[in-house]
Amino acid sequence: MTILCPALVACGAMGCSGDALCEASWFATHVESATFGPGQNFGRQGMPEAVLGPARGGGCCGGSLDVVSLGNGGSIVLGFGRTILDGPGADFVVFENPFEFGNSLYAELATVEVSVDGTDWRAFPCTASTAPYGRCAGWHPVFLDGVEGAVVPSNAGGDPFDLAEVGLVEAKFVRVTDRPDLDPPDGGAFDLDAVGIVHGSDCDLSP
Numbered sequence: 001m002t003i004l005c006p007a008l009v010a011c012g013a014m015g016c017s018g019d020a021l022c023e024a025s026w027f028a029t030h031v032e033s034a035t036f037g038p039g040q041n042f043g044r045q046g047m048p049e050a051v052l053g054p055a056r057g058g059g060c061c062g063g064s065l066d067v068v069s070l071g072n073g074g075s076i077v078l079g080f081g082r083t084i085l086d087g088p089g090a091d092f093v094v095f096e097n098p099f100e101f102g103n104s105l106y107a108e109l110a111t112v113e114v115s116v117d118g119t120d121w122r123a124f125p126c127t128a129s130t131a132p133y134g135r136c137a138g139w140h141p142v143f144l145d146g147v148e149g150a151v152v153p154s155n156a157g158g159d160p161f162d163l164a165e166v167g168l169v170e171a172k173f174v175r176v177t178d179r180p181d182l183d184p185p186d187g188g189a190f191d192l193d194a195v196g197i198v199h200g201s202d203c204d205l206s207p
């Protein structure tokens with residue numbers, strides 16, 4: 001067995017030599033693929049850094065600008081230095097930049113899917129067209145701001161997902177796809193800030 005140490009993974013004193021001292025990030029470490037849709041192009045010059053590492057949330061009422069718009073119907077696949085594992089409750093969190101204003105919520109929505117091999121995908125059903133938006137991503141304000149480490153959903157904000165809901169015990173990839181049919185009528189599209197792990201392996205292992 002060897003331990004893969006992808007870009008942006010900081011390892012401990014023993015390096016990437018095969019034990020838990022390898023301290024992989026708890027957030028996405030690389031972009032596997034991205035296909036941007038029309039309508040919005042905010043933040044593309046910040047790729048891929050803007051969507052890697054910890055979220056840069058702006059709290060209840062101010063959306064982060066450290067994001068990349070997927071454009072209408074756009075899609076991105078993220079990879080990690082750890083395997084996401086199914087533990088109690090939520091296992092990973094997708095961070096967009098929704099914000100509250102008055103009694104309203106500005107939300108741009110996406111479907112979230114997970115995969116073990118990058119080929120077979122399981123989708124969380126994103127079907128609600130009015131708030132609350134159920135298993136869509138893009139509607140919980142983000143409070144986590146730049147802090148590395150396992151995500152605590154109750155503190156971090158963002159949209160939490162539980163692998164058990166789609167029948168998986170682990171996942172290595174997360175795909176986020178904008179839903180133009182659910183986005184607000186101004187033509188906005190999902191802005192990705194980060195994807196963070198709640199329950200994960202110590203470090204990604206490869207045969």
Ligand SMILES: [Ca+2]
Binds near residue numbers: 087088089091
């Ligand atoms: Ca779970």
Ligand SMILES: [Ca+2]
Binds near residue numbers: 096097098108189
């Ligand atoms: Ca947004």
